[in-house]
Amino acid sequence: MIGSIFGVLFDGFAYGMLLFLLSVGLSVTLGMMNFVNLAHCSFAMLGGYVTVTLMSRYGWPFLATLPAAFVAAAAVSVVLERVLYRRLYRASDLDQCLLTIGIVFVSIAIAAYVYGTVQQPVQPPAYLQGSLEVLGVNFAVYRLFLVGTALAVTVILVGALEYTRFGAQVRAAVDNQRMARGLGINVEGAFAVTFALGSGLAGLGGALASPMIGLDPSFAFAYLIYVLIVVSVGGLASIGGSFAAAALLGISDMAGKYYVPELGAFLIYLVMVGLLMWRPSGLFGKR
Amino acid sequence: MSGAYASPQLYLEEQARWRSAEIAFWIAALLPFVFFKAYLSLASQIAITALFALSLDLILGYAGIVSLGHAAFFGIGAYAAGLLGKHGWGEPLSGLVIAAAAAALVGFAASFIVARFRHLALIMITLGMGLLLHEAANSASGLTGGADGLQGIKMWPLFGVFKFDLYGVTAYTYSLVVLFLMFLVARRLIHSPFGLSLRGIRENPLRMPAIGASSEAHIRKIYTIAAAIAGVAGALLAQTTSTVSLEVLGFQRSADVLVILILGGAGRLYGGILGAIIYMVARDQFSGLNPQYWYFWIGLLLIAVVMFLPNGILGGMAKLISSWRHRTS
DSSP, X not given: OHHHHHHHHXXXXXXXXXXXXXXXXXXXXXXXXXXXXXXXXXXXXXXHHHHHHHHHHHOOOHHHHHHHHHHHHHHHHHHHHHHTGGGGTTSOHHHHHXXXXXXXXXXXXXXXXXXXXXXXXXXXOGGXXXXXXXXXXXXXXXXXXXXXXXXXXXXXXXXXXXXXXXXXXXXXXXXXXXXXXXXXXXXXXXXXXXXXXHHHHHHHHHHHHXXXXXXXXXXXXXXXXXXXXXXXXXXXXXXXXXXXXXXXXXHHHHHHHHHOGGGTTHHHXXXXXXXXXXXXXXXXXXX | XXXXXXXXXXXXXXXXXXXXXXXXXXXXXXXXXXXXXXXXXXXXXXXXXXXXXXXXXXXXXXTOOOOSOTHHHHHHHHHHHHHHHHTTOOOHHHHHHHHHHHHHHHHHHHHHHHTTOOXXXXXXXXXXXXXXXXXXXXXXXXXXXXXXXXXXXXXXOBTTTBOOOTTOHHHXXXXXXXXXXXXXXXXXXXXXXXXXXXXXXXXXTTHHHHTTOOHHHHHHHHHHHHHHHHHHHHXXXXXXXXXXXXXXXXXXXXXXXXXXXXXXXXXXXXXXXXXXXXXXXXXXXXXXXXXXXXXXXXXXXXXXXXXXXXXXXXXXXXXXXXXXXXXXX
16 A cells, blocks of 8 residues: 555656656746747647657667757747747737747648658657556556656756856846847847747757657647646646646646546646635746 | 728717628529539538637637637537437527537637637637646547447427438538627627727736726627537537537647638637638649548648738738728729
């Protein structure tokens, strides 16, 4: 019994880390830049498809495809940012929502056209498969890998944003554009790089998530809701908040599915609505 | 807004005047009976979608409440009417009234939550409430039929005389009349001082209370009304098609109606109706294609509208006409 509780806790936490990897990019674009980017999971889907293509068609090893997924998603996002997003930085939430829903529709159609609507198989390499048994509890290796990656991403990201010159410039540009410009900071450039970073992280998250949750064109919508929940519950612009919210969400979802399967996703939505009503700006939100 | 008016009264009266284009539009709505008899079922679907879009327009276009979960009320109306029909009360008009009341009741309860939030929290909460209801309906499969949908709905003839036929003559007549009546209600609301204060809330929600119009009370009222109208639209769908599927509550439906309204032009009475016509006709024509590809064009259209036509197709047309008039005069 204790073993099964630990098992559910670990699986839930690993699932939460998967959600965190998917959503941490959004807490950069939506959280820091205040852009309601519903197309976030489209970038994640792009990362997933890059991994699939490189692995199955060109025989790249799984780990080598991960940076490629990051770069591809970041590159595509820079083009979209320069052409479309940039014009709507000051527009209303609704306009941003609609533009990005449009991008989601287009991306789903393109993915269906190129890859068809079937699930794409993604096999992690042999050394990431199987499981370890410690004290009677099974730990799947790939899940341990996800947890480790999530922790590494958190440390790198928080370090980069809080303790580097570039991070300070980005935060300045986001907080007060005019002042930042007056101090000689290249605000346009900072925004473009931040956006690329957020979307690149989405691509990485998509690539890492696809072996566990599968990949098909509906990915862009199916996980959007989870990602939005993580970011809005965790609090905008708070990477630690996203981390906590993702862990909470993953564990409660897994526990719900395990102990009260008839409730389905009901529990998650209830938790989200309740938390948002209690703290509209999220658990760790400042604004 | 150009031109000064002696009093707000005069301004509202001028706005509420029936224009010839409007009368022509409603006469044109009768054309399917004569020319497109094979498409009467589609026409009735369009009328229902237009009514749903109109209800969203009241809260989004006029009061500025962004909702990603408006299908909740559509679904409540559909299930209320469907359940009545299934359990032995197939009288359409009273079914419509009961469905509207059920949707209004839930809308009223939800409005207390909705009125307190704005921006992202509001979007997420409306989305969450929509998903909650969808999940609840899915779980309560004993009542709703779950993923298989509600089957075995028996509708009685309208007024005991007009049966719901296979060609959709009754369905379209019924849907169109209900749409027109609801449209009259919405039109009256919008051109009243209440409607004007809604637009005030949309423009500046902090300033309205300062001049003595409480935002929250107004938002609660219009949200309840919009929920009731959405419920009527859902009930119409259930009654004219004699089925209710779980999809009536889905996120896709909420997103679709938003797209329809934005395409047509939010904050304009005819925006939702025009959007529904364009969207449904295009979907019918392209339905031979894979639905996934159909969304490619809808997505592209949506991007184009947001980028180039901030007030939708109707807004773009109004701008074109006014600049043309300006040039000729």
